Amino acid sequence: QVQLVESGGGLVQAGGSLRLSCAASESGGSIDAMSWYRQAPGKQRELVALINSAGTSYIADSVKGRFAISRDNAKNTLYLQMNALKPEDTAVYYCNAIFRARGYWGQGTQVTVSS
Numbered sequence: 001q002v003q004l005v006e007s008g009g010g011l012v013q014a015g016g017s018l019r020l021s022c023a024a025s026e027s028g029g030s031i032d033a034m035s036w037y038r039q040a041p042g043k044q045r046e047l048v049a050l051i052n053s054a055g056t057s058y059i060a061d062s063v064k065g066r067f068a069i070s071r072d073n074a075k076n077t078l079y080l081q082m083n084a085l086k087p088e089d090t091a092v093y094y095c096n097a098i099f100r101a102r103g104y105w106g107q108g109t110q111v112t113v114s115s
Contacts, residue, residue, distance in 0.1 A: 001025075001104070002024055002025055002026045002031065002097050002099045002104040003024070003025035003026075003104075004022055004023070004024055004025075004095045004096075004097055004104055004105065004106035004107075005022065005023045005106060005107070006020060006021065006022050006093065006094070006095050006106040006107065006108060006109040007020070007021050007022075007023070007109060008020040008021050008109060009093060009109030009110045009111045010110075010111070010112070011112045011113075011114065012085055012111075012112070012113055012114070013113070013114050014085060014086055014087055014113055014114065014115050015084060015085065016085050016113070017081070017082060017083045017084075017085065018082045018085065018111060019079060019080070019081050019082070020036065020079065020080040020082065020093055020095075020109060020111075021077055021078070021079055022034070022036075022077065022078040022079075022080075022095030022097075022106055023075075023076060023077050024076045024077065024078070024097055025076070026076065026097075026099055030099065031053065031097050031098065031099050032052065032053050032097075032098040032099065033050055033051070033052045033053070033097075033098045034050070034051055034071055034078045034095070034096065034097045034098070035047060035048075035049060035050035035051070035069075035095075035096045035097075036048040036049050036050075036069060036078070036080045036093055036094070036095060036096075037093070037094045037096055038089075038091035038092065038093045038094070038111075039091055039092050039094070039108075040088075040090060040091040040092075043091075045094070046060070047060060048060050048062075048063055048067065048080070048093070049063070049067060049068075049069035049080060050069070051069045051070065051071050051078070055071075057069050057070075063082075063089070066082065066083050066084045066085075067080060067081065067082050067083070068080070068081045068083075069081075078095055078097075080093070082111070085111075085113045086113060087113045087114065087115045088113075089111060089113050090111060090112050090113050091110075091111060092108040092109065092110050092111075093108060093109050093110075093111055094106055094107075094108045
């Protein structure tokens, strides 16, 4: 089983930056894909960015050019660097990890972007 703990959320003005972190209890090198999802009030959870064990990444069109995903397997940590934040980026951001063909979720961290 994998425990995931997100951190780094908060309140920021439009145009600002935040860096989210997701610490995994399992060795980062043994985890397959890791990803960030977000869920805004009244909306479905959506994929924001994904990175596999080889370092290949995917970024959703809605955040492309503003967000970047990375992982440090030595520190068992996933990151999401968010720049040029917009009010529509306001959501709870969740970390997800695939380990031995099972998916695991963190508890989420709130990101609020004020206009």
